[in-house]
Amino acid sequence: MRWTHTFVRLDWVMLLTVLTLISVGLVVMYGIGISRPESSLFLFQKQLVGAAIGVVIIVGMGFLDYRQLRGLAIPIYGIGAALLTSVLVFGQTIRGTKGWFVLGGLSFQPVEVAKLCLIVFLASYLSRYVHRSIPWQALAGSFLATALYAILVLLQPDFGSAMVMVAVWAALVLFVGVSWRNAVVLVLLGSVIAGFAWSFLLKPYQRTRFLAFANPALDLRGAGYNVTQAQIAIGSGWFLGKGVGEGSQARLRFLPEAATDFTFAVVGEELGFVGITFVLGLMGLLFYRFTRIATEAEDDFAALVILGIGALFLVHVTVNAGMNLGVMPVTGIPFPFLSAATSFLLAMALALGIAESVAVRRRTLA
Numbered sequence: 001m002r003w004t005h006t007f008v009r010l011d012w013v014m015l016l017t018v019l020t021l022i023s024v025g026l027v028v029m030y031g032i033g034i035s036r037p038e039s040s041l042f043l044f045q046k047q048l049v050g051a052a053i054g055v056v057i058i059v060g061m062g063f064l065d066y067r068q069l070r071g072l073a074i075p076i077y078g079i080g081a082a083l084l085t086s087v088l089v090f091g092q093t094i095r096g097t098k099g100w101f102v103l104g105g106l107s108f109q110p111v112e113v114a115k116l117c118l119i120v121f122l123a124s125y126l127s128r129y130v131h132r133s134i135p136w137q138a139l140a141g142s143f144l145a146t147a148l149y150a151i152l153v154l155l156q157p158d159f160g161s162a163m164v165m166v167a168v169w170a171a172l173v174l175f176v177g178v179s180w181r182n183a184v185v186l187v188l189l190g191s192v193i194a195g196f197a198w199s200f201l202l203k204p205y206q207r208t209r210f211l212a213f214a215n216p217a218l219d220l221r222g223a224g225y226n227v228t229q230a231q232i233a234i235g236s237g238w239f240l241g242k243g244v245g246e247g248s249q250a251r252l253r254f255l256p257e258a259a260t261d262f263t264f265a266v267v268g269e270e271l272g273f274v275g276i277t278f279v280l281g282l283m284g285l286l287f288y289r290f291t292r293i294a295t296e297a298e299d300d301f302a303a304l305v306i307l308g309i310g311a312l313f314l315v316h317v318t319v320n321a322g323m324n325l326g327v328m329p330v331t332g333i334p335f336p337f338l339s340a341a342t343s344f345l346l347a348m349a350l351a352l353g354i355a356e357s358v359a360v361r362r363r364t365l366a
Helices: 003-009 012-035 042-061 067-071 073-090 110-129 136-154 159-176 180-201 204-214 223-236 263-296 300-325 342-360
Strands: 092-094 097-103 106-108
Touching (some): 003 342, 012 263, 012 342, 042 342, 067 110, 067 300, 073 097, 073 110, 097 110, 106 342, 110 300, 159 300, 263 300
């Protein structure tokens, strides 16, 4: 396929939507940087470099054939498992989670790449059952593959990312189709695993976050405090916001982790209801493009990959926005293209690059 033909067939609506979201994220990082007394633009510059690399990845992946991933699904799964295992041995602990490789001033969180590895594997594994109900043996196999990743992530511990992996698996299984008997078994099995994880895998501070979700007063200096400050920030932004760099919650550091976990609250405070609506509208447009590309995909594997990527984005957006609004527990899940999380930004760029590769080779142009 000639490069000019490939370039034309890129999903430009999706690409421009992502570029706009990245721009909003850069504006937020700039505002956080200039609002502090020390006035540092380090986060803005870091996000800008990551965004530039990400755009190159998105466009470059469009020129590669996604169909090669299907034959490499098992090795790709193995790479993800190796990354999650090695970070437990050689990784460094940051904010209580041993989930980073650090080399000099650079850090890399392998769980973000592992999420994509799992999506590719599950799409390949489940694609043969798209037109018939999944037998329980295949259902169990896909669950065990997901559970291995989730357990390795919980050992870091990173409950949020483990939850994302399980949610993506559930979304793909439901799309392919599962009998009601197997669905009941899954619910019961999920309840047992959730109880086991609560008792033996979750750290005390993670359990406190869930309890604080129901009653913030239980942890006024921790998760309860974070959520309360995020709600204050969003509420104080009113309709048009206070202006870039003028958010008092972020400027005075009442809002913790303003550049990562609670960037959505900064958008609400500085850009107001209009800014939040604009961001969520862009995410809605992105989900629409995912659905359109999956519908027009050449094969079931491609459709499942796109749906898995869409589920990944949806869970991140829902959980992050929800914890900022106080309707979801605080789990440390970043918001796509807004949060200052370079590993996540580049992983999402890789995911969108795969989506562009599928878009270029779909049956018709949207």
